[in-house]
Each structure stands twice: as C-alpha cells, then as structure tokens.
Amino acid sequence: MRTEDLAELGTDELHAQLIDAVRHLTPQHPVRVLWDRLDEVLKAGGAECLPGPWDFDDPHVRSFLDLSTEHLPPALRDRLGNYASAIRTEYGWWMYAPESAAMDPELHDWPAELLAIVGHARSRGCAYVLFDSDAAPSDDLPVFDEPSGVGTP
Incomplete structure (x- = not known):
C-alpha cells in the first residue's frame, strides 16, 4: 500500500491494514512486540488508556x-x-x-x-x-421485561 492511499482510508480500514502488516512480522520483531503490547493495553482498559496525543483530555468535552x-x-x-x-x-x-x-x-x-x-x-x-427507547440493549447490563416505553414524568 502506498502512503498516498492511506489518506483515503477511515480508521477501521487503517486498523485492518495495520493488523495485516504486523501479522507478517515475526513474533520477535520490535514493531510486532510493541503492537501486541499496545493491543493488550487497549483491550484491557479501553480508549481512556491511550497516551497523548490521542488522549483527548479537554475538560470542556464530556462523553x-x-x-x-x-x-x-x-x-x-x-x-x-x-x-x-x-x-x-x-x-x-x-x-x-x-x-x-x-x-x-x-x-x-x-x-x-x-x-x-x-x-x-x-x-x-x-x-x-x-x-x-430506540437504543439497542447492552449485553453488559440487565434488561427488564417490559417494553422500553419511557413512562410518564
């Protein structure tokens, strides 16, 4: 893949390309070792574990x-x-x-x-x-029987 082609890719496609490129490296290759560790950290702790400049720590922005x-x-x-x-x-x-x-x-x-x-x-x-009421239920929390009506104030 050429550098120019990367500018056209979204984050999901970039991630897939990176995984594909790293997969071809030997397990001892320094880039593969770093990638495996970063992947492990992110899977364990989520996006809040990202280091700067990816760590978006703006007190005026909330999720x-x-x-x-x-x-x-x-x-x-x-x-x-x-x-x-x-x-x-x-x-x-x-x-x-x-x-x-x-x-x-x-x-x-x-x-x-x-x-x-x-x-x-x-x-x-x-x-x-x-x-x-239109959101899909999460697998991480219990769901209650009754349909998702919003009730009354």
Missing part, C-alpha cells in the same frame, strides 16, 4: 453512554428524575452520572440498578447517560 431504557426497571423509568439530575427527553432521559455515585454508592439513596448503570458509565469514561 455519554447511549443505553436502552430497557436497562431501567419499569417503575424507575417513570421516576428517574426523583433520583438523579435527569432531564426527560422525547424518547427517554438524559442524566448526569456523578462520580460520587460510582465511587461511593452509599452517598446516594438510589436503586441498585441505577447505581450499576452509573458505575458502568463512569468505568467507560462517560459523565452522562442517554436512556433512549
């Missing part, structure tokens, strides 16, 4: 976790605003996920399901959760 409302028990879907800094949206809720709820859950008199969601969001570097 959010996009979750199905099915991860909220039906009764909690109706009263989420009673427990958290949550704003009702057309299709669910927008909620701040306080670090204190993830670090010290006893400080918050919240249902265990909500504390688990906040902990899950914070473990992925997210400061907010968007509960969306």
